[in-house]
Amino acid sequence: MRTLVITGGTQGIGKALTLHYLGRGDRVIAVGSNHIKGETLLAEADRLSAGDRCSFLLADLSSPTMTIRLAERLRTGYPSIDALVFGAFRYQTKRQETAEGIERTFALYVLSRYLLAEELCTALERAPHPVIVNLCGTGSKAGRLHWDDLQLRRRYRPFVATMQGARANDLLGVAFTDEHPDSPIRYMLYNPLFVNTGLAEPFSQPTRTAVSLIAKMFATPVDKAIEPIVDRIDTPPDSALSAFQVRRTIAVTGSAFDLNAARRLASTLRNLIIKSIEA
Template identity: 35%
Template sequence: MTASEDTPRIVVLTGGTSGIGRIAASDLAAQGATVAVIGRDRTRGETLVADATALDGDIRFHQADLATQATVRSLGAELRDTYDRIDALVHNAGLSSRNRTETEDGLELTFAVNQLAPYLLTYELLDRLRISAPSRVVVTASDIHRRATLDFDDLQFTNDYDSLQAYARSKLATIAFTLELADRLDNTEITANCFHPGFVPSTNLFRDSPIWTRIMIRAAAIIPGIGTTPQEGARRLCKLVTAPEFGEQTGTYVTGNGPTSPSKAAADPENRERLWRTSADLVGIESDWP
């Protein structure tokens, strides 16, 4: 399958060893794509590769913990060395930390993985996306962002940390990042879109959350009509990677009902610009990219 067809030839997918990412990786490979799956767990990654032998495409595993900036930069170099083009970069990895934890870089863990890692990895791989244009950036967001605000005076919850609020803020940040990226990439043949996968109770996303959160999610999993299946979440991801319309539409937030307006906080130009500059400062790059 060539890169000009509906399914991109090379897809980089973070968070691809479990949940909707694992299903999406197999589905994209079944459509003929080469999928570079990024994950922390080598055993899961190698199992995924072994299971993909009968697919039309190819799944390759790259081990990386996206919590640290040195690892993200090393991953970027590894992917640049391995692939001479990237047709779609999918930021799907995410977590919700139970307690406020700082990374080796001194940053709050949930914000570092969910927002700063996609920001930095996009920066690291932008040249490969340009070479492959028309190409795409796809970000897994969440409708929980609607309950969050961007408090730039305490963006990383130094005070009064709450795991669900920290997760919601990180997803608000990912949407604001995606919309700002789309504007900055205007007229470059690189689209940037994000989506809400639905509430997927079976995900491991909240494995580190407080026990009351995990109990609530387990309860929701047995109530008909509350949750979304992992297969549906993966379908939404794959649609943004493969559907022709998302090779043209950019700066779009998509839910199960199609393109939807995100919260005012996510769409606000001043919020987006300030978050962009703050993220650049936190990862140690200039903010005038791309």
């Protein structure tokens, strides 16, 4: 029985992966910030007779403090972790800051992923074929890091924040393999493209209905979208870092995967984490 930790495991792609692996007899720990979604998941796991292998951990991953506490609970409860899947995400239609003063998209989409990978590295390395799957926007050319204003204080636009996060996640993969050169962990960046999930949730009406309809008409159904992800988790690539847009391999070279930029980002994140803990 393998152990998978899936952030955002209560909805969308994360939930579909959770139910898939529970159905296969594995143990899944799903993380989310809404306890009702967590309880719904646990009820579904019970119906699959998998309640004893499914856990829900409540954590707001946009908070570095809560992310560190979550990692402590995970390390204590699950000393060996086979797969860590990053699926927690929320499109922030308006600029918001966390209690620690960090812009929320950056905190959730970038900082928490860096922090969890570092905090759970040792537990992952105890598994025979450990993987980190970072569900993100790899392979897209849109977006850049706004180094002089990573928190987008001067001018916040939701799409700019999301695409900055996508570019930052490419660099997180580079930073992880740079910081753990001898690790057996295979780090995969995976862009599922357009999938019919909880995409409409952050919007108010009438945009919510419109997004929901467009997703129903044009996006990939979630059960189909997880098939290539499952294949990657079950048969990890040989290389320490790899990137995919659905089944297409993305070369992890060029400016999107620049080592100096990755080191700069990792250093910035470490400083932000230290400041958050001290605050």
